[in-house]
Amino acid sequence: MSDRRMLDGRVAVVSGGGGEIGGGIARRFAAEGAAVVVCDVSLEKAEEVARSIAADNGQAIGVAVDVGDPAQCERAAVLAVQKFGKITTLVNAAAAVTPDGNVEKLDLDAWKRAIDINFTGVFLMCKYTMGHIRAAGGGAVVNIASSHGHFGLPGRSAYCSTKAAIMHFTRVLAIDYGPHNIRANTISPGPIDTERSLRRYGTRENSNRIRGPGQVLGRTGTVEEVASAAAFLASDEAAFITGTDLRVDGGQTAFKGDSLATTL
Numbered sequence: 001m002s003d004r005r006m007l008d009g010r011v012a013v014v015s016g017g018g019g020e021i022g023g024g025i026a027r028r029f030a031a032e033g034a035a036v037v038v039c040d041v042s043l044e045k046a047e048e049v050a051r052s053i054a055a056d057n058g059q060a061i062g063v064a065v066d067v068g069d070p071a072q073c074e075r076a077a078v079l080a081v082q083k084f085g086k087i088t089t090l091v092n093a094a095a096a097v098t099p100d101g102n103v104e105k106l107d108l109d110a111w112k113r114a115i116d117i118n119f120t121g122v123f124l125m126c127k128y129t130m131g132h133i134r135a136a137g138g139g140a141v142v143n144i145a146s147s148h149g150h151f152g153l154p155g156r157s158a159y160c161s162t163k164a165a166i167m168h169f170t171r172v173l174a175i176d177y178g179p180h181n182i183r184a185n186t187i188s189p190g191p192i193d194t195e196r197s198l199r200r201y202g203t204r205e206n207s208n209r210i211r212g213p214g215q216v217l218g219r220t221g222t223v224e225e226v227a228s229a230a231a232f233l234a235s236d237e238a239a240f241i242t243g244t245d246l247r248v249d250g251g252q253t254a255f256k257g258d259s260l261a262t263t264l
């Protein structure tokens with residue numbers, strides 16, 4: 001049997017890499033052999049993830065990047081190439097806290113900020129890395145959307161719209177870069193247990209009891225389950241998959257209802 005790992009020889013740039021899902025993806029990619037450039041608006045969080053990767057004998061650097069700032073996105077790509085020689089893989093997982101409320105209540109500046117970070121940030125990170133991925137001979141982009149890009153939520157037009165937009169943007173990215181051997185896909189996570197959700201619901205059991213019935217599988221997902229899907233899409237295992245969305249949602253979007261238990 002070969003000891004080759006899924007992402008040996010890859011260099012991955014991960015935006016929002018200091019966060020829960022981005023951090024989980026960065027760690028999984030490093031465990032699969034990739035060198036990882038962990039980008040986050042919080043340098044402290046980015047460096048913490050990079051340090052944890054190094055502690056597990058992986059390769060990573062942490063870089064401060066506000067994905068709303070073109071110059072910082074460009075600098076991240078340049079640093080990645082300076083440090084690791086190339087870029088083969090881009091993951092966009094950064095997301096801002098988006099404003100809630102119907103359109104009358106939504107503040108225009110907060111709306112614009114949500115679009116800038118959640119959506120234009122994906123465009124900018126692609127804008128400054130695609131040329132490097134092409135120069136490396138090809139690779140893969142994985143953009144993190146959401147099940148909320150498939151269905152709406154009351155008062156969350158900013159978040160839901162940006163997540164739907166990421167999916168369509170990624171389809172066109174796949175069309176534009178397929179000829180350059182670059183695949184582009186999205187992942188739509190359903191409810192994932194993170195430290196934030198655990199703070200809200202107390203325990204994983206409680207989170208599952210309240211949120212689990214909305215999924216066919218009757219539970220919430222884990223960061224590791226999203227990271228597995230990202231590693232798959234970034235790897236040659238997904239060599240013929242581009243322009244698609246992979247729903248890592250326990251069947252949330254397959255099932256239109258609040259609780260499967262009440263309909264059985």
Ligand SMILES: NC(=O)c1ccc[n+]([C@@H]2O[C@H](COP(=O)([O-])OP(=O)(O)OC[C@H]3O[C@@H](n4cnc5c(N)ncnc54)[C@H](O)[C@@H]3O)[C@@H](O)[C@H]2O)c1
Binds near residue numbers: 019042190194
């Ligand atoms: N947690 C879930 O249940 C869930 C479900 C569906 C989709 N998602 C998506 O997964 C992604 C990660 O979510 P998470 O739960 O890990 O959240 P998180 O808050 O832990 O991670 C987001 C990260 O983005 C960073 N960030 C914020 N603004 C930034 C900016 N301007 N530039 C660069 N980085 C910035 C934050 O510092 C944070 O580290 C997001 O795109 C989110 O929309 C999450």
